Amino acid sequence: MSLWEFTWEERLDRFVTELGHHFPDNRVLTDEASKYAYGFDASIHFAKPDVVVLAETREEVLTVVNLANRYRIPLVPRGAGTGLCGHALAWYGGCILDLTRMNKIREISVENKWVRVEPGVVYADLNRALSPHGYAFPPEPGSGDVCTIGGMVATNASGSRALKYGATREHVLALEVILPNGTRVALGSSTLKRSAGYTLTHLMVGSEGTLGVITEVVLRIAPVPTHYATAVAAFDQIEKAGRAVERLVRLRTLPAAIEIMDRTCIEAVNRAMELGLPEVAGIVIVEFDGFSTDEAERPLEEAKRICQEEGVEQFEYTTDPQERARLWAGRKAVLPSLSRAVGGKYSTSLADDMIVPVSRVAEAVKRFAEIAKRYGVTIGTYGHAGDGNLHCKVIFDVKSPEAWQQAWKACWDVYRVCVDLGGDLSGEHGIGFTKAPFLRLRKPRELELMRAIKRLLDPNNIMNPGKLGLEEIPDTFLYKLRYPVKL
Numbered sequence: 001m002s003l004w005e006f007t008w009e010e011r012l013d014r015f016v017t018e019l020g021h022h023f024p025d026n027r028v029l030t031d032e033a034s035k036y037a038y039g040f041d042a043s044i045h046f047a048k049p050d051v052v053v054l055a056e057t058r059e060e061v062l063t064v065v066n067l068a069n070r071y072r073i074p075l076v077p078r079g080a081g082t083g084l085c086g087h088a089l090a091w092y093g094g095c096i097l098d099l100t101r102m103n104k105i106r107e108i109s110v111e112n113k114w115v116r117v118e119p120g121v122v123y124a125d126l127n128r129a130l131s132p133h134g135y136a137f138p139p140e141p142g143s144g145d146v147c148t149i150g151g152m153v154a155t156n157a158s159g160s161r162a163l164k165y166g167a168t169r170e171h172v173l174a175l176e177v178i179l180p181n182g183t184r185v186a187l188g189s190s191t192l193k194r195s196a197g198y199t200l201t202h203l204m205v206g207s208e209g210t211l212g213v214i215t216e217v218v219l220r221i222a223p224v225p226t227h228y229a230t231a232v233a234a235f236d237q238i239e240k241a242g243r244a245v246e247r248l249v250r251l252r253t254l255p256a257a258i259e260i261m262d263r264t265c266i267e268a269v270n271r272a273m274e275l276g277l278p279e280v281a282g283i284v285i286v287e288f289d290g291f292s293t294d295e296a297e298r299p300l301e302e303a304k305r306i307c308q309e310e311g312v313e314q315f316e317y318t319t320d321p322q323e324r325a326r327l328w329a330g331r332k333a334v335l336p337s338l339s340r341a342v343g344g345k346y347s348t349s350l351a352d353d354m355i356v357p358v359s360r361v362a363e364a365v366k367r368f369a370e371i372a373k374r375y376g377v378t379i380g381t382y383g384h385a386g387d388g389n390l391h392c393k394v395i396f397d398v399k400s401p402e403a404w405q406q407a408w409k410a411c412w413d414v415y416r417v418c419v420d421l422g423g424d425l426s427g428e429h430g431i432g433f434t435k436a437p438f439l440r441l442r443k444p445r446e447l448e449l450m451r452a453i454k455r456l457l458d459p460n461n462i463m464n465p466g467k468l469g470l471e472e473i474p475d476t477f478l479y480k481l482r483y484p485v486k487l
Contacts, residue, residue, distance in 0.1 A: 015071040015095070016051050022063050027054040038096050041081040041088045042143075043434055044348055046482040049076070049090035056101045058176070058184070058215040064097055065213060066182040068462050076464050077209040079120065079148035083155060084349040085432025087208050091466030091480075097213065099150055105129050106216070114173055114190055115221055119150025119214045135221040138165040141428070142332050150214050155430035156206035160257040160331070163249070163386035164289075165222060167428060169205040176216035177204055180458040190218050203453070208430050209464040211457050225256070225289035227296035230324045231317035232285055233307040234278040238262050238369065238381075241282035242362025244310040245385040248286055249358050251306075253299040258386030259285040262365065264395070265334045265382045272337035275330040278314055282365075284385070285331060293319070334382050338393045347380070350407060350434070350477070351392040351414040356423030358388045367417045368392055375410040377403070389427030398483045405487075408476055416441055434477045436469040447473075 006014070019028045029035070029052040039048035055061050068075040074094030081088045090096050103120040110133045117126060123144040127136045140159040141147055147157070153175070158167035174188035188194065188201040204211060235241040241260055248258055261269070262282050269275055277283060286303055290296040297319065304315050318324055338347035356364045365381050368390075372379040378395040392414055396403040415425060415438040425431065425438050439447060447469060454461075454470045465471060478487050 011071045012050055012073060015067055015073045018067050019051070019053060019064070023053065023060070027056075028052075029054070038078070038098075039089065040482060041086065042084050042349065043086040043089070043432065044350065044477070044482060045086040045089055045433065045480045047086070047089040047091050047480050048093070049096040050093045052096045052098055054098045054101055058102075058178070061097065061099075061102075061178050061213050061215050062182060062184060064095070065178050065180065068095060069180055069182060069460055072460055072462060074465050075462050077150070077154070077213045079151035079154075080122070080143070080146045082143040082147045083151065083432060084352055084429050085434040087155065087430060087432040087464070087467060088151075089433070091433060099213075100148060102215070108133065109190075110135060110221075112190065113192060113221055114218050116190075116216065116218050117149050118216060119148060119153070121149045123147050123149060123152065130221060131224070134224055136224045137171060137219050138222050139168055139171070142335065149217055149219070153205050153214055153217055154207065154209050156428065158384075158389075158428040160259055160384055162384060162389070162428070163258060164254050164256045169202055171220040172201050172205050172217060173220055174218035175201050175204055175214055177212040177214055179212045180460065180463050184215075188218070192220065206430065208432065208467050210454060210468055210470060211463060225296070226291050227293055227319070228256075228287060228289050228321075228324055229296040229300055229317055229319050230285065230287045230327055231300060231303060231315060232277070232283055232327065233312045234280045234314040235282050235284070235311065236280055236313055237311070238282035238365050239362045240311045241284050242365050242385070244284055244307050244312070245361050246359050247306045247310070248284070248303055249386055251299055251302060253288060255286050255299070255303075255386060256289040257285070257287045257384070259331055259383070260361070260365070260385035260390075261285075261331070261334065261382040262380060264378060264380035265338065268337040268340070268380065269330045269333055272340060273330055273333055275326070277330060280313060285327065334380070335393070338380050338395065344397055345378070345395050346398050347393040347395050348398065348407070350394045351379070351411040353389070353391060353426045353429035353435075354415060354418040354423060355387070355389045355427035356418050356421045358386065360421040360423070361385050361388055361390070364390060364417060364421055364423075368414055371410050371413045371417070374413075375406045377407055377410050379410070379414075384427070387427070388423065399485050401485055401487050404478060404485060408478060411477075412438070431468050433467055433474070433479075436467070437474050437476055439469040439473050
């Protein structure tokens with residue numbers, strides 16, 4: 001009897017039954033409460049799986065992948081679920097493969113400047129383990145206290161320090177991956193450079209679980225600086241802040257981080273944390289680091305001069321570790337601060353991760369403000385301006401169908417502006433489902449190549465279907481919303 005003569009329900013039942021032969025009952029979850037909980041991630045969507053498997057070893061991952069491929073069951077690898085675009089949701093049902101129990105740091109090799117880890121290792125836990133050696137894995141995502149290394153690799157995550165230290169992709173030396181057909185492959189090598197054919201590790205980084213399941217990662221690590229100097233520059237126009245960013249990036253000493261926050265974000269953080277940031281049109285946080293006081297503080301004089309030439313109203317800096325920690329806590333609190341209800345409106349993760357050339361940052365933030373005004377929504381703009389990676393949080397009444405439609409139109413215009421300025425749809429969060437509609441704004445041949453690779457490696461389309469626009473480009477992101485609204 002052919003597999004396709006079985007109904008979906010029969011195939012799913014056989015899949016779950018066979019899982020029970022390999023896993024204890026408490027690691028194959030089919031109860032409604034568990035399925036409901038795994039129906040959420042940090043995105044705007046809700047999509048419930050049919051079963052959740054908690055894997056603890058690469059052999060167990062191999063078993064699940066083989067069974068999913070045999071019965072044509074959609075399979076979604078999942079880490080901490082901190083992604084903002086629906087990457088970790090079972091869009092068409094099927095199985096979520098939870099990898100958070102695969103959390104071993106297998107080897108730290110300081111002499112070779114790498115660390116070997118399982119995908120469920122939490123970013124912050126890894127850096128705590130590296131700290132006694134004076135090393136770190138430096139990208140520093142905002143969700144670093146909870147996000148996993150596997151999720152970072154799957155989305156090519158980064159953060160505030162990518163300007164100087166690069167995104168995740170620049171640190172991945174080698175991967176172990178279970179392909180959709182059950183083949184276990186080792187990609188790359190534990191060497192600091194390599195020229196041996198296609199760089200297949202880079203293909204997997206950012207693939208969002210659509211090409212296989214990552215079971216081991218070798219990451220390049222870097223020495224942790226011993227000295228920091230952090231400045232806050234306040235501007236009465238956000239465009240001035242953007243122009244300052246463009247010039248700060250050209251300093252002979254590259255800053256470790258350059259962040260931007262507009263008035264909406266500043267006021268939200270002050271309201272939530274009583275931080276006392278200057279409530280102006282925009283602020284720029286610029287930080288230098290190094291291994292001596294002079295190395296960290298010397299560039300500040302030139303940075304101050306640039307900001308003064310761009311009309312800065314206030315320029316203050318600190319080398320005090322506690323004050324620095326307070327400032328960065330405020331910057332990292334932008335997302336949760338904006339998410340607090342203000343006048344019945346809520347922050348949503350819609351247009352939250354676009355990227356433009358650094359020379360176009362000032363123009364981009366100006367046009368975002370014009371778009372917000374045009375559609376009657378509030379947009380808070382902040383982000384890693386030093387590499388052009390901007391985040392926009394759209395704030396509106398999430399119970400209003402009309403407000404959702406206006407937010408959709410605003411987001412379309414935001415992404416169109418980014419592409420028109422020579423930018424792209426994502427700098428570090430990935431595409432998932434939420435950003436897939438905007439793929440129409442990009443180069444069609446690139447998507448055709450991605451689809452060809454997907455068909456080659458995953459002909460049965462079991463791996464995280466519905467993401468990256470690999471089957472089709474949806475006409476809107478207003479599907480399967482987690483909010484109490486009917487559209």
